[in-house]
Amino acid sequence: MSMANIFAESQALPHIPRVVQELIESFRNEDANVDDISNKVALDQALTAKVLRLANSAHYGVSRTVSNPHDAIMLLGFNTLRTMVLASGVTGAFKAPEGFDQKKFWRDSFAVGALSKWIAGYIKDCDRETAFTCGMLHSIGNLLMHVVIPEELKSIDDAKALGGKRHTLETSLLGYNYADVGAELAKRWKFPEEMQQAILQQHNPEGDQPYSKLAGVIYIAKYLKAAHEKNWSDEKIIEEFPLAVAEVIGMDTTRAYADVANTTSLESGLDSLLE
Incomplete structure (x- = not known):
């Protein structure tokens, strides 16, 4: 489709x-x-x-x-x-199909939102609540695709479980990915242009012009979440940190590195919505 x-x-x-x-x-x-x-x-x-x-x-x-x-x-x-x-x-607003763990989806989304808010605190003139909203909605296109085309996503879900990158798999098989769908939904919901661009450019923020600061925030937030899921040490997180993205968005990595241990205990405060 x-x-x-x-x-x-x-x-x-x-x-x-x-x-x-x-x-x-x-x-x-x-x-x-x-x-x-x-x-x-x-x-x-x-x-x-x-x-x-x-x-x-x-x-x-x-x-x-x-x-x-x-x-x-x-x-x-x-x-x-x-x-x-x-x-x-x-x-x-969403009723996901049978077999899709919507609670996990939103917990993961809230976690990326909380990390995005943390990252924004180390960037000049970056509103933390706007960053949270972008992080929270970064994967909204994935949810919508599971609602509308669940059968077409089964093979992608299986390949993702084996270690593939979802957006690459989707682009290869469908010609678009969840960031494209999420940005279009954000447009239809009348989110500001900067938030639409943040969702659209999240996979490769440094490759788009004009550069989206909020896309860089999402990119780093997803990196941190993946690092936590792999139980990386603070030292490894800092060693592998996407420094090129951080530099372009003006993130004060010196201060952030000193506080990186705090990212493992961040909470969105929103999980009770899923009960």
Whole structure:
């Protein structure tokens, strides 16, 4: 199936709540009406319940109980609320086929998001919550492809399990890969251009112009996650670090290397959404 046909399957495409769409659009608008958005979040009872459960979790360590979305903004900030609502809306938008471990998919995605947020802290003028969102959604195209063309992905899943690179396998067999699909979905969801480009360029950020800083963030986040899965030591992580990418995106690797041990214990705070 061509990529165009994936998006022609309208009944299979994920739909997100209108308030989530408005929060996506707020990435572009520095003057977004925060009170108006929090009031709209409050009107969606399912979203509000998820957000309040997250906001009151030990991960965020707030000083008092968060009882409504406005409290969440006051105690945690608008960007954190936006991340919570986006995660709540997007994770609820997909119904994966039988045999696809959607919980593992989102746990892995949240882990890449948390690593992306950590990396952004070592890059000048790189918003950490935006980086988290890009990391969280980096593989959204993979999920959509499993929803729409599950049969065509079986051989790719098998080859991936034997050590192949998924995006290379997909491009070879299909002519496109999950980054292409994810970027197109991000476009249809009206994410800002820089976030679309981050998803699109994640496999080879240094090979695209203009260079996407956020694509580099995702690239390094995926490297760190893979290193953790292989139980690499901090020394090996630093030795094999994708320095060329780090240099182009302006990452302060000296500071990051000193803190690299902390990356093994990072948490997104969002895993309760999957319970």
